[in-house]
Amino acid sequence: MTRTAYITVSKGRACAVAMGALLTAMQLTAQDSRTALSLDSCQAWAAEHHPTAKRYAIAAENGDASASNAAKGRLPQLTLAGQASIQSATTHVPLTLPGFEPPEVAKDQYRIYAEAVQPLTGLLTVRDNVRLAHANAAAERSRIDVEMHALKVRVNALFFGILMLDEQARMAELMTEDLRAGIARADTAAAHGVMLRSAADALRAELIVAEQRLTEVRATRENYVSSLGLLVGRELEGDVALSRPKAWRTEPSAEIRRPELRLFEAQKLSIDAHRRLLHDVNLPHISLFVQGGYGRPALNMLDNHFKPYAVGGLRMSWNIAGLYTLRKQKRQLELNARAIDVQHEAFLLETKLTLNKHASEMEKLRRLIASDAEVIRLRERVKESARNQLQFGTATANDYILHVNAENRARLGLAQHELQLLWEAYNYQMTLGE
Incomplete structure (x- = not known):
């Protein structure tokens, strides 16, 4: 009788697994029918709809107006x-002649x-004023580029954060399935008198905790999706599907092309234009x-x-009053140029340190991923053994919970490591200025 009961349970379990697989396939098919949201789309929408992007047109119009006004000096x-x-008194002729009255x-x-x-010499001043207007406009565009680059970093953080939460939710769902399977076997064992009912209750309590954790993950995901929608200017549904970005091959020797470097260059050009302008205004007119x-x-x-x-x-x-302060003004411009050079060097240093950090993190994640598969294989074998022992009453519910949690952590660790490696690769490219 006992063997027959076990066979019945196994058939029921097989049917449940088959139904679960069918439902999962239907969900995946329904999800594939929708267009998954890509990172490139989010970046494009953010660059198009974020209020910062509107400043490009303002900066261009302002720069053209300043250059045009400066060029009017040629007229x-x-x-x-x-x-x-x-x-x-007025001019008079001090002469007195007969018959002539001055x-x-x-x-x-x-x-x-x-x-x-x-x-004539003022044309030099006009030329340098035009150059100064263009340099200031280029610097303003570079400042906007810096802010837009920071926006891309924020979009990446939210996008990959949602993907990470999806992995956590997937692992939590797998854990709840394992716990339900354990509860079914514990109930069977209790019905045959080889296990106490309290063991199944312990599993049910752990199932409730796992479902609570899943609820928290889903609520956090909805918050992330809402924040991402605000950044990209779209109303995104809470269950919107995201497509995992393609792997990005990193090149340690790649050149840094951050918008901050263009900003430093534009600021130096502005100082050069100021320097030439300072020379021109002190020439004889x-x-x-x-x-x-x-x-x-x-x-x-x-x-x-x-x-x-x-x-x-x-x-x-020739107004020579400007010569009184000419030397100090030149010195001030030189100090400003040196300050920009120092900022440039500091930025490059910090950027290289960040690149080294990302490169080290990627190497660490690659080593972890290489060992994660073996850990999962061993944890799964131990869990299956504990599940069988639970059915025959030779293992406790707490033992099974520990093994389920261990396997869940191992699988979640692999998924997180793979996603973190992809995220680190994108962070590496963003640090370079891609």
């Missing part, structure tokens, strides 16, 4: 002016005129000018009639 400078004055210049004088000035007007007197100071006039020529001026 002639136009001035319209007028003047009305009265003076205490003209007397009126003390009230009026003049309205227009003047056009074409700078030479310009061509032409002036035309209408007034009394015109060019003939002895003529009291309103008349038009015109005058043109070459003009030079």
Whole structure:
């Protein structure tokens, strides 16, 4: 009778396994029918919809406007002016001749005129102002690139975090299946008087704990999915499927191409433009000018009639006040350039340290993965033996729980190590600036 009962239980277990496999296949088929969310899609959506991305257009428009305004300095400078004055004395001819009375210049004088000035040495200043505007625009774009790169890192963290939670949920589900199988065998053993009912109760309590853990994992996953949806500008369902990214081959000799390096370069170009501009503004200013007007007197100071006039020529001026602080201003620019160089060196050092850390972590994970398969094989063998012993009453429920947990930890360890290795590879590439 006992043997017959065991055969019946085994058939029931086989049917349950078959039904479980069928349901799992149906779930996988339903999941495959949906398009799984890829990391590349998330990165593209984040780059398109995040508010930071809108600053590119603002920076481009602002840079073009600044350069255009600076380039207007090449055009002639136009001035319209007028003047009305009265003076205490005027020019007179100190001669007295018979029959000749020298003209007397009126003390009230009026003049309205227009003047056009074409700078010559000022064109150097205009050129460097345009270069400065372009350098500042490039620096602003690089700052945005740095922020967008940080956004990609955040998207990666959430995406791989969800994949890690999926592995934890999968392992938790496998554990609950093992516990249910153990409960079934414990109930069978208790029915035949080879085990106490309390053993099955212990397994049921552990099953409740495992289901609670699964509930926590799923709740955390929903939180991660919600955060990812906010970053990419999409409404993502809590059970959205994610596709595991392809393995990324890392090259230790790859060149660092981070946006921070472009920012340092743009800042140095801005300082160079400031340096040239500082030199130009302290040169003598030479310009061509032409002036035309209408007034009394015109060019003939002895003529009291309103008349038009015109005058043109070459003009030079030199404000030497800027030379007082020129040396200190150059020194300040030099210190700013040195500060950027120091930041550049520090950034490269920190980046290389981070790359070494990721490379060491990947090597460690590869060694762990190589041994995980053997650990799982041994843990599974021990668990199956404990399950059989549980059915015949030669092992306790606590023994079985320990072996189930051990195998679950081993499988979860392998899944996590594989996913961590993939994540570390992506972190390595992100640190390089890919």
